[in-house]
Amino acid sequence: MAIRQAKSSDVSRIAELIVTNYRMNFYPIFKYDKFYFDELNVLDLAKEYLDDPNLLNNTYVYDDGVVKGMIRLDGDEIVKLFVEPQFQSQKIGAKLLSFATLEKGANWLWVLEQNERGIAFYKRNGFEFTGDRIIEDEWVPLLKMKRTIGDL
Numbered sequence: 001m002a003i004r005q006a007k008s009s010d011v012s013r014i015a016e017l018i019v020t021n022y023r024m025n026f027y028p029i030f031k032y033d034k035f036y037f038d039e040l041n042v043l044d045l046a047k048e049y050l051d052d053p054n055l056l057n058n059t060y061v062y063d064d065g066v067v068k069g070m071i072r073l074d075g076d077e078i079v080k081l082f083v084e085p086q087f088q089s090q091k092i093g094a095k096l097l098s099f100a101t102l103e104k105g106a107n108w109l110w111v112l113e114q115n116e117r118g119i120a121f122y123k124r125n126g127f128e129f130t131g132d133r134i135i136e137d138e139w140v141p142l143l144k145m146k147r148t149i150g151d152l
Contacts (some may be wrong), residue, residue, distance in 0.1 A: 003099045006070065008050060013067045014059060015045035021082040030113045030140075047087040060099065062092050071096040078109040097125050101147055110134065113141040 004108035006014060019042050027036045049055045055072065062083070069083035069092045078100055083092045100106040109127070111118050120146050132144035 002063050003096060004063060005061055006056050006061050008056065010061055010067055011046040011049040013040060014070050015042040017070050017082045017084060018045055018080065018084065024085055025115065026112065035054045062096055063084050065084060068092055070114050073100055073104055076106050076108065078106045093121060094125055107147040109145055110142040111145055113143050
């Protein structure tokens with residue numbers, strides 16, 4: 001098992017992880033066909049990562065021969081954390097989260113209010129709600145969570 005900084009050769013896999021998870025986790029909530037099955041696509045997302053070195057430089061992958069998960073940070077914020085659905089419930093997400101908090105000092109994130117599975121995961125791993133709430137893109141309710149324990 002190795003968590004390592006993402007490389008340009010990882011961008012299609014990273015984009016695939018994000019698109020797959022968005023469709024599985026968020027489409028059932030929002031049911032927005034145009035976004036999830038047209039605007040959101042692997043090719044455009046991979047290009048975003050290639051065109052913005054900052055995105056790639058702040059992304060780490062769980063790679064045990066196959067990239068099974070990814071986490072993207074922005075300073076001390078966890079921006080994205082996704083594991084391939086076939087490999088979920090194998091502690092990969094917890095290992096990525098532990099890496100981000102212990103090695104990189106990341107200690108907070110925004111979570112979709114309706115993302116019950118994600119909220120439960122973050123709570124199991126030492127995060128609690130701060131009471132802060134924002135609406136992203138005029139209709140997406142996000143809740144702030146912060147790490148509250150010393151070790152995962």
